[in-house]
Amino acid sequence: MYDKVMETVTYLNEKVAYRPKVAIILGSGLGDLVDYIEEKVEISYEEIPNFPVSTVAGHAGQLVFGKIGGVEVLAMKGRFHYYEGYDMKQVTYPVYVMKQFGIENIIVSNAAGGANSTFKPGTLMLITDHINAFGTNPLIGKNDERFGPRFPDMSETYTKKLQELAKTTAKEMGIDYREGVYLGTTGPTYETAAEVRAFISMGADAIGMSTVPEVIIANYTGMNILGISCITNMATGIAKEAHSHEAVVEIAKRTGNEFCRWVAETVKKI
Ligand SMILES: O=P(O)(O)O[C@@H]1C[C@H](O)[C@@H](CO)O1
Numbered sequence: 001m002y003d004k005v006m007e008t009v010t011y012l013n014e015k016v017a018y019r020p021k022v023a024i025i026l027g028s029g030l031g032d033l034v035d036y037i038e039e040k041v042e043i044s045y046e047e048i049p050n051f052p053v054s055t056v057a058g059h060a061g062q063l064v065f066g067k068i069g070g071v072e073v074l075a076m077k078g079r080f081h082y083y084e085g086y087d088m089k090q091v092t093y094p095v096y097v098m099k100q101f102g103i104e105n106i107i108v109s110n111a112a113g114g115a116n117s118t119f120k121p122g123t124l125m126l127i128t129d130h131i132n133a134f135g136t137n138p139l140i141g142k143n144d145e146r147f148g149p150r151f152p153d154m155s156e157t158y159t160k161k162l163q164e165l166a167k168t169t170a171k172e173m174g175i176d177y178r179e180g181v182y183l184g185t186t187g188p189t190y191e192t193a194a195e196v197r198a199f200i201s202m203g204a205d206a207i208g209m210s211t212v213p214e215v216i217i218a219n220y221t222g223m224n225i226l227g228i229s230c231i232t233n234m235a236t237g238i239a240k241e242a243h244s245h246e247a248v249v250e251i252a253k254r255t256g257n258e259f260c261r262w263v264a265e266t267v268k269k270i
């Protein structure tokens with residue numbers, strides 16, 4: 001794995017002059033953030049050695065390098081989900097690459113269902129912590145100490161300093177946000193109402209199908225982490241209507257503007 005990652009990193013180093021310290025993983029329907037990136041260099045996943053290829057509608061499959069307000073960034077437009085059939089090492093492969101490429105701060109985003117009944121579709125939630133309900137862990141297997149320790153601590157997974165920065169920025173910009181715990185499941189089914197009740201009793205405020213594996217690797221490799229969920233629907237049982245991925249992407253795109261403004265301003269201060 002290490003050699004493969006380094007091969008990908010070498011390719012990127014030769015292909016782009018940018019050396020960003022900040023990366024952003026864009027969730028379903030949140031890809032418009034790339035419109036805030038100037039002097040872009042875009043690379044399709046197919047072109048990148050050892051990179052998996054995204055198959056989900058609403059996910060473009062590109063690394064986008066450039067600048068937001070003068071700050072160099074790397075945005076991942078299209079992520080890899082466990083439910084697509086990738087194994088956990090493939091799902092998290094880009095995060096290993098980012099770390100070796102020099103990324104120190106990662107912003108992870110997602111579209112998620114609201115489990116906290118005080119949320120509504122369109123709510124932006126700053127992730128304060130997560131629950132891994134995937135039933136597996138991307139670090140299972142032999143550990144390579146060149147990436148990180150065998151038993152990573154996760155007592156401050158979502159970096160307090162970045163949370164404070166995002167909160168101050170939101171207040172300055174008049175952006176409304178909530179805070180909460182993201183629970184990640186495998187998908188691709190949306191939850192049953194009974195599962196949502198169980199997840200609420202476990203402490204979930206938002207439920208999604210991504211983010212947790214990437215964050216586990218980002219934490220393991222020693223990155224600062226900021227997470228934002230865009231609540232696109234209320235979770236099953238709280239919502240009156242049935243879910244569809246099309247509706248999720250549609251709401252994420254509609255609320256995406258606030259999300260993009262918030263992330264762009266926060267990036268400038270990192
Ligand atoms: O990549 P994210 O977590 O934003 O995508 C969400 C979860 C599923 O992939 C999909 C369900 O509609 O959207």
Ligand SMILES: Nc1nc2[nH]cnc2c(=O)[nH]1
Pocket residue numbers: 111112113114185187189190191207208209232233234235236243248
């Ligand atoms: N698991 C899950 N993922 C989502 N992504 C967007 N909405 C939802 C949801 O309600 N549940």
